[in-house]
Amino acid sequence: xxxxxxxxxxxxxxxxxxxxxxxxxxxxxxxxxxxxxxxxxxxxxxxxxxxxxxxxxxxxxxxxxxxxxxxxxxxxxxxxxxxxxxxxxxxxxxxxxxxxxxxxxxxxxxxxxxxxxxxxxxxxxxxxxxxxxxxxxxxxxxxxxxxxxxxxxxxxxxxxxxxxxxxxxxxxxxxxxxxxxxxxxxxxxxxxxxxxxxxxxxxxxxxxxxxxxxxxxxxxxxxxxxxxxxxxxxxxxxxxxxxxxxxxxxxxxxxxxxxxxxxxxxxxxxxxxxxxxxxxxxxxxxxxxxxxxxxxxxxxxxxxxxxxxxxxxxxxxxxxxxxxxxxxxxxxxxxxxxxxxxxxxxxxxxxxxxxxxxxxxxxxxxxxxxxxxxxxxxxxxxxxxxxxxxxxxxxxxxxxxxxxxxxxxxxxxxx
Numbered sequence: 324x325x326x327x328x329x330x331x332x333x334x335x336x337x338x339x340x341x342x343x344x345x346x347x348x349x350x351x352x353x354x355x356x357x358x359x360x361x362x363x364x365x366x367x368x369x370x371x372x373x374x375x376x377x378x379x380x381x382x383x384x385x386x387x388x389x390x391x392x393x394x395x396x397x398x399x400x401x402x403x404x405x406x407x408x409x410x411x412x413x414x415x416x417x418x419x420x421x422x423x424x425x426x427x428x429x430x431x432x433x434x435x436x437x438x439x440x441x442x443x444x445x446x447x448x449x450x451x452x453x454x455x456x457x458x459x460x461x462x463x464x465x466x467x468x469x470x471x472x473x474x475x476x477x478x479x480x481x482x483x484x485x486x487x488x489x490x491x492x493x494x495x496x497x498x499x500x501x502x503x504x505x506x507x508x509x510x511x512x513x514x515x516x517x518x519x520x521x522x523x524x525x526x527x528x529x530x531x532x533x534x535x536x537x538x539x540x541x542x543x544x545x546x547x548x549x550x551x552x553x554x555x556x557x558x559x560x561x562x563x564x565x566x567x568x569x570x571x572x573x574x575x576x577x578x579x580x581x582x583x584x585x586x587x588x589x590x591x592x593x594x595x596x597x598x599x600x601x602x603x604x605x606x607x608x609x610x611x612x613x614x615x616x617x618x619x620x621x622x623x624x625x626x627x628x629x630x631x632x633x634x635x636x637x638x639x640x641x642x643x644x645x646x647x648x649x650x651x652x653x654x655x656x657x658x659x660x661x662x663x664x665x666x667x668x669x670x671x672x673x674x675x676x677x678x679x680x681x682x683x684x685x686x687x688x689x690x691x692x693x694x695x696x697x698x699x700x701x702x703x704x705x706x707x708x709x710x711x712x713x714x715x716x717x718x719x720x721x722x723x724x725x726x727x728x729x730x731x732x733x734x735x736x737x738x
Contacts, residue, residue: 328732333607333615333703333723334487341474341492344503344526346370346568349473350465351480354457357409357447362480364458366465367404367524372440373566375401376536378544380561387412387419388443389562391427395439399533401566402436404524405443405458406481408509412445412453413559422455429459433466444522444562446509447483474526478507481522484732485511485608491600495593498586500576502529504593508601511553511608523548523563523601529590530569530578538582539591540565547598550630550720553609554729555638565594606721611728614646615704619719622710628665629718632711635663643725646705651696653681660709671712676700 347369351362377396379389395401405426412419427438445453478488492505506525531539544563572578579587607615618636623629636642636659645652653674660667670685676699680688699705 328484328486328610328728331486331608332613335604338475338488338490339492341490341505342494342503343471344474344505344568345471345528346373346570347526347566348469348471349477350469351473351476352461352465354407354461356407356453356457362476363408364461364465365406365477365480366462366469367477367526368434368466368469369402369566369568370570371568372400372402373568374399374531374533374536375442375564375566376533376540377562377564378541379563380558382557382559382561384414384559386445386560387415387423388445389560390420391423392442392444392562392564395442398439400440401442402440403430403434403442404564404566405430405441406522406524407445407447407453407458408481408483409447410445410451410453411447411449411560413449415450415452418452422453425455426458429455429462433462442564444560444564446481446522446560449559474505474507478509481507481509483509483511484610485509487608489601489604489608491597491604493593493597495589497529497571497579497590498575498577500571500574502527502571502576502590504529504590504597506597506601508605510605511610522560523598525563525565525594525597527565527567528569528571528576529567530572530576531567531587532578532580535579535582535584535587536565536567539587539594543591543595543598547595547602550718551602551606552634552637552720552722553606553612554725603721606723609723609729610732611726611730612723613703613726614724616646616722616724617704617706617719618722619706619708619717620711621708621717622712622714623716623718624666624714626716626718629716630720631665632660632663632667632709633718633720635659636707636709637720637722640725643722646700647724647726649697649700651676651681651693651700653696656707656709657682660711666711666713668712671710673710673712675706675708677706
């Protein structure tokens with residue numbers, strides 16, 4: 324297996340203090356699923372049935388755990404979550420489905436959680452059978468040591484080629500009571516989510532019914548995880564689960580049944596913030612990334628069109644390698660706009676690097692300074708804005724540069 328990559332230069336300088344989410348406990352262990360000498364299995368246990376919402380990959384080759392979670396999500400209840408890294412249990416046929424069922428039965432015997440309230444996720448190499456015994460054999464120890472303050476360790480246990488754990492949290496009023504939202508994510512490569520990121524798990528003590536939770540999550544994901552890309556490749560394993568323990572109800576937080584309940588306003592904004600924070604961290608840990616790039620498209624016919632143009636820019640290898648080389652090659656952005664398949668007015672096209680207008684009305688800006696634009700491209704965080712001149716809709720997406728390190732990491736991923 325390839326050696327661990329060095330810490331991303333875009334990694335956070337410090338991590339937030341993660342307050343415990345009442346009603347859920349975490350434990351991790353080194354089970355030897357694939358990695359030697361590091362934790363690779365995480366268990367989350369709910370003291371009472373939590374409500375749950377989820378979104379999953381739209382890949383036509385989903386993993387066995389994704390199939391399992393989709394089936395269980397209809398019940399809207401969760402008692403346990405098991406996640407392993409190192410093996411995706413994807414494209415493993417009936418063997419993969421049997422492995423999931425084996426682990427679920429072991430969780431049931433260990434914790435008493437019914438199979439329909441057990442959720443699972445796996446990440447790592449595709450196409451290799453997962454040995455369920457490696458997970459089943461450690462569940463007793465995980466169950467015994469699960470504790471409320473284990474979320475950061477859990478975030479580390481689900482990492483694959485990630486160079487840092489990704490966590491975010493917010494405390495917000497529901498009614499006149501504080502509730503906590505805290506979550507984790509993993510992902511560095513095979514990132515072009517069509518629902519979430521490779522794996523993300525978010526927890527709250529708010530008493531919110533599953534249908535309301537699902538509606539909030541679907542809307543929030545559309546402007547966070549579904550607006551990032553590292554390499555344009557959508558994973559077989561993408562899973563985002565949101566759990567609400569309801570424990571804050573005993574402290575006076577109101578029970579919420581409907582997504583349009585006006586008391587949810589602050590909670591929705593906080594959830595948006597947490598998910599966007601996690602999504603940005605995934606981009607900052609893109610394999611080999613040295614640049615965090617925000618792309619905004621303005622003046623499009625519709626938001627859908629704006630997003631499609633923005634993703635065309637964000638996924639362009641030529642745009643991304645230019646950023647890696649700190650080359651202010653705005654011609655590549657013109658190319659990406661043109662190939663997007665959406666209406667754009669060539670002779671009204673404006674392009675900005677930060678506040679520097681490099682192209683105006685379909686031509687190089689008369690005041691363009693190569694030196695000024697090149698100096699801007701040396702920044703670690705780059706803003707690109709494009710006005711396409713056909714309407715008033717906007718969209719914003721986030722990506723990273725494409726470096727030699729990305730090729731090195733993925734060239735020997737299974738070695």
